[in-house]
Amino acid sequence: MAISFNASKVSECENEIIPGLPYDLALECLIRVPFTSHPSLRLVSHLWKSTISNPCFYSIRQTSNKAENLLFLIQPLSPTKTNTEATVAETFDNKKKASSGGDSSSGTTPPLLLYNLNIYNLSCQKWTPLLGISTIPTFAQLVVLPTLRKLLLLGGWDPSTLEPVSRVVLIDLARGTWSDASPMPTPRSFFACAAVGPATVYVAGGHDARKNALRSADLYDVLSDQWHSLPPMSQERDECHALSFDDKFWVVSGYGTESQGRFRPDAEIFDPEKRAWITVNGLWPYPANSPKSTAVVKVDGRSRWWHVLGGQIMDYQWQENQWKGVNMGRLPEWVTGLLSSSSSVCLVDMGDGKIFVMGNAENTCGAQQRVLMLERVTQDNVKTGINWRCQHLFTSPTFFGFPFSTSHLRI
Template identity: 60%
Template sequence: MGFLQFEQLIPGLPDDLAMECLLRVPITSHPSLRLVSHLWKSTVSHPSFFSNRRLARFAENHVFLIQPQSPPPPLLVAEDKSLLEESESDDGIKEVVNGSPLLYNLNVFNTNNEEWRCLAGVTIPTFSQCVVLPAVRKLVVLGGWDPATLEPVSRVLVLDLAVGTWREGSPMPTARSFFACAAAGPSTVYVAGGHDGQKNALRSAEAYDAVADKWKALPPMAEERDESYGLSLTKEEKFWVISGYGTESQGRFRPDAEVFDPESNTWEIVSGVWPYPGNNPKSTAVVTVEGQRRWWYVLEGEIKEFQWDDKVWKGVNLGSIPKRVTELWSSSSSVSLIDVGNGKIFLMGNGENCGGEGMFILERKNVDNNTNNNNNNCNKGQGGVNWRWQHVHAPPRFFGFPFSASHLLI
């Protein structure tokens, strides 16, 4: 009777040592790893593999950005390629005959090694929204405009980040663009407001389960809210729809918000959260500082934080801000804030206004008050805390100001 032969991850190495080797492989090489063998494919696609990468501190921070092509090249669409392959090659590329200059890409920035890539394989609708669901390792792209007709679409695209494949999700019940959107819970994405094909502002709202691939209608909001901003702050998984405007008041942003409570299946209006009627709330962001979720906004050359108890926006003490950053804020009409985890915040100004030099990572570091820190990029605020500004370089084709962005540690 023969002995059972168990396949080894790497022949000649103990499996625990072989696993240590695989955990160190960058995420960009995972499509190749899955081609080596069935064992490697199942290993590097399993949820525990990504958990172990995080525990061993080999996981990489990725920022996903929906950006216009910049500078605008001839309208191109990449045919099917592997998830993280560069899409600049002429191989498998064809022109779109009836196109539009409003073509957007889904790009990814790896903050660990400052690597930029364009994710090939699908055509991204113009002004679509992207949301990451870390618990199920999926990225969802929703709605926006058809780049040829400029009409709102109901299209949903789901990227499985564990295996690197795209699929068409169940379409949104309501085609919409410029809507509020946020993730809540392990697999739920909320959408609300925006406008339809006739530019009518919407009150309707819906919830998508990315695992079940099903939509559920929510009760309508009390007010129409075009160009509103969506966020989820609390463990109760409530969905906030900030400001927006109605069909008859285009461009005049409301001062209030509506909050959806999934337990009671009801909306509640909260007044006094947005005192800037001429400013779009979409340039705000929820960031994590000292383990707490904060709502930040760059306004008039200053980062402000919303104080929920007092319902006021107050400046954040960052100490001395580098001249290059203040020049960015003075030259750019808008600055995008993106939480990239590990106490870091990515700031990106409008690339056209700042020559592509307007990208920084702001990192909060606790330091010894007795330490003499002469690093000019490190600026002391209150309580022995330093804010470090790191300039980020990017190729010109990634200069486009992001319409939507999300982050995942994987």
């Protein structure tokens, strides 16, 4: 079936996109090229660049069922050579000694915590680094804006000083460009961050340069490139987790300055109409576990909140205000071993019933089994409930680093 732009012509010579082919047929060829190869396509000619940068091009990919599921991950550049936790601990110890007048020299220079923005293309099962961006702040947060086809990188640490930064980077995926946006009003790291609506991003909590937990929160309007201050939360929340649920911004758990590592059981929800925070008690009953190993997952058209714990996926029952185990069906032992032994687990809803899972801990099954895809399969026999198809995602050690922040986009 022939397809064409429902907008003005991108060129007076649109029948010359590919010499010898009609415009519609040439366009059908281009929409089949994987997204990670689009940077190369833009270099072919000005006409190819303008065609691929046109928003209608990606609308056609969607309507023609040629869109791809992409997972964006903030990962260490050299996970096999850098012990991130040891480096962070040593750096904070040195800062503490220096502030108290002691000797901050440890005898060795900690390696830089260099991070990169990588892409996993589920459609063609390929890992690719997103090149061209200047140094990415360590532990930066990543937020996707599906309607605008843009990504935001926010906050984190300066890789050389490990001081919190306020930098915000806006990445235009359709045009293949990036630029520095208006910085956050408050430099912060390990904060909650999520998009609510097509062009609004919230940030809250985290900690400052002296490791003091924060209550402050801000709102960023992507279209106007402006930040707006919000009322502070009722509690300090360092290492909190953000959810965009029911068109509201949720800040889950976290801990205060004096209670580092002991995660709070409650959450706060921002009500934009009342410009006030609402506290929800009993939402996170795991004081020793970070809420970052959770994700909002679409199940049978409804949003569910899932958490990986003790070798199984836990499902939060919103109406009953409690966590329950999801029937995972029969899984190979190496999968349950991964989920139960990993100190940290990354869980991302990739759509179409597929869940991306990545573990942080080594296990007896080998490093290549730390990354997998779970796919829900509905059985004809109702008694069997939900079963899962498990798939290894084999990749090079370059992409083994545990992702600090992830976002999914179908484009």
